[in-house]
Amino acid sequence: MSVPTDRIVAGILLMVGFTVTAPVMDTFAKLAGDFVPVGQIVAARFAIQVAILFPLAGLMRVLVRPTPGDALLHLARAALILLATTAFFAALRHMPLADAIAVFFIEPFVLTLLGALFLGESVGWRRIAACVVGFAGAMMVIRPSFAAFGPVALLPVCTAFCFASYMVLTRRIARRMTPVALQAWTALAACLLIGPVLVLARGTEIAPLQTVWPEGRVWVYLAGVGLAATVSHIFISGAVRLAPTATVAPLQYLEIVAATALGYAVFGDLPDTQTFAGIAVIVAAGLYVFVRERHLSRPPLPPP
Template sequence: MTAITTATDSRLGILLMLGGMTFFTLNDALGKWLVAEYPVAMLLAVRSLFGMAVLLPMILREGVRTVFAVKRLPVHLVRVVLVTVDIACFYWAVGYLPLADVMTIYMSAPLIVTALSVLFLGETVGWRRWVAVLVGFAGVVVVLNPTGGFDLVPSLVALLGATIFASGLIFTRLLREAGTLPLVTYQTLGGLALGGAALPFSWTAPGVLDFLLLGLLGVTALAGHAMINRSLQLSPAAVVVPFQYVSILWAVLLDLAVWGTEPSLRMGIGGVLIIGSGLFIFHREQRLKRGSAAGAASDHV
């Protein structure tokens, strides 16, 4: 019965990750559009404000004390800072680089998760997966294009954001016993607090359309965070995280449709290396899991 439940949870976790990354790509495209006119701090604060407006009825229904009285509060706070800084890095980088390029750099996060899982989750990673991680990072180097003309600072900020994003995923996995609502509430309040602190120095009055787009930014981010958090609660990070790659497809299509930017050859080559490495890691994890399950079953025969 346990094996059936686990398989069902894994499938649901994968579907939630796909849905969450679709919402996130829409959010990222909106952020790229808006960051051309408004500062990053304002995007963080206003999107979090709209997110809290959506969350408030759920918090009241669940009970304020239930939502905020979490175990391991310091771990929650570290996760909040990681998630908020990651968002700020992404919005800043995407203001200077094509959306698909930044998304491709961010897709190194599953490789970073694999490396960090050894330290934080106590997982064992064999030599094949380490080789895959190295190949994936070679893909990141290709996307960054260090020997050619590239925008150094935004590219490095995107890579820093990807590392922080991966760390946030690890902390989400560490807090898998916490409910989805507390996780989303804390990270939304974190964005509101950190963005709001800089708001008096960066406020720009938006028009009606932009104000609605800022609100949509908050709703899509909230939906994406909720789906990804639930996905990581249902399934191991190594199983669901590789399915973030769907966001590269959406990013390429949005770059073409909205900004008329075609994907570069280096982005394509680097993306293939990154995605291929991540999918190999996913395949290896599944194979090892099946082997462990078969060994456990034979022990009971």
Template sequence: MTSTSSIRHPAASEVTFGLLFMFLSVMISPLIDIFSKLATATISSTEVAGFRFIIQSLTMLPFVFLRGAKIQFSLKQSWYHAIRGAMVTISMICFVTTLKVMAVADAIAIFFVEPIILTILGSIFLKETIGWRRYSACAVGFMGALLIIQPSFEQVGYIALLPVVSAFCIAVFALMTRVLSHREDPWAMQFQTGLWGIFFCAVILFFGYGSGSDIIDTAMPDLPAFSYLVGTGIAAAITGILAAYAYRAAPASTLAPLQYLEIVSATVFAWLVFGDFPDVLKWVGILIVIASGLYIIWRERRFASKPVSDTSEATRAP
């Protein structure tokens, strides 16, 4: 049980920076999915994930050295990073596989059970107190996402469940990022995640070679596909760093509702690239999602600016 005397309460400025970094992360994040969907026309889901990790790690490596970031390779820390790498690898493969048969925004809409999962996990494992307002914000944001996309399990079958698996893996990944970000440099941490992702994808592709599967087989990417893979890796590197700094500054449960804003940028990017223009009902959903995100920002800034008088409502992860 965490003692209230040892609990670290983030300052209002820390929460604000955490919210800002998460906002930027979710605005850029759909580019990963746009580039991935374009690449799946010619190569497998696991190959897309593997190239993403390779390019992401190569992109981040110069910054790790320039910052003089210390990469820890202790057995315990490596175990944590291996789990994070496995979670993000499974999530990436499941989600990219979904993108083969579903629109980007549809897949993201189903994926948005992740903030709710993260909020619940944060309250259980990080002892973060979750009030009814934050639960309400998550529920309202999720309903807004459903209005935008209206996903149909009848149309795509079991494939529609893969974003749920992806969401759970990312929730676990985000929870561990929240814990580790207080001990390690975010750049070094994300770099190690990329290395583990490369390892797991290499193992899967090794056993899947020659299978003919569009999920685990390998193929030489052509020039357009390679450019899409580069875009996927760079976008992943940027969003990963922003998210790491966000979780370092603010509680996971505070940041979770903001992730609904990703559906806004995803809808815009999907319209620009694939010509999917939202109808009136979807625009209503977008407004609901934006309102939900703005409310949680206002609520958390207001809460963080008050003196802590009731420890039962102010418990935060150390």
């Protein structure tokens, strides 16, 4: 089902913004993971989002109280993004950043399929081809190996399915709510879900759900996780508000470019020749989607 009011190009640009800022969040999370348990990092992320977005939404006068139906959607989105974030942050404690993201990149396939099944979006062969080409480029960048990482390599797969479902629910509600208000309510719902879990787990043997007092630069890492998460998810909420999920899904492969660059700059993972070839393939697939959708969104020329 086509949506003529979609501002496709703006949605694509917002999605590109997400692909640049999301790996920044992951980088801070990987840095913090050496000092703070995963559950606390996740909780800090959403607590910072609440602290930023609720005052901002109030100033913008967009903080409308959700209906009971929307409240349930916020809770569902919060549960999905909690699972996705926790699984991915846990993977980052053992896997290089680019490796984890490469495994995660089954997600655009899942998202494109879910968009067609549950949102009635048109999925043509060109979009499917863009997904395939982008995925091939991602595999050229990092060849994930389940033999190398064991069951940990399944965690980004869990993230992919949860995040794709989160995106579909975002698309369902994003047209009725601004991105700032949408992320504010979902962050609050996430805090309400994870807060009691951390309290009940205190003193148990569940190490990922324990809490510690951060020291020194760890505060900066946690603040970086929350700030980057806030910005990136405002971008993605705006993207799926303006453009069909099947259009923006292939662009997620651009995230591997930022992840590879950050992996090299922060963790010393030096890309090889095949990595750069894969990045070129990913960028080409993303640019193809952008140029094609921009062309399709132009109004037809008037008759002579």
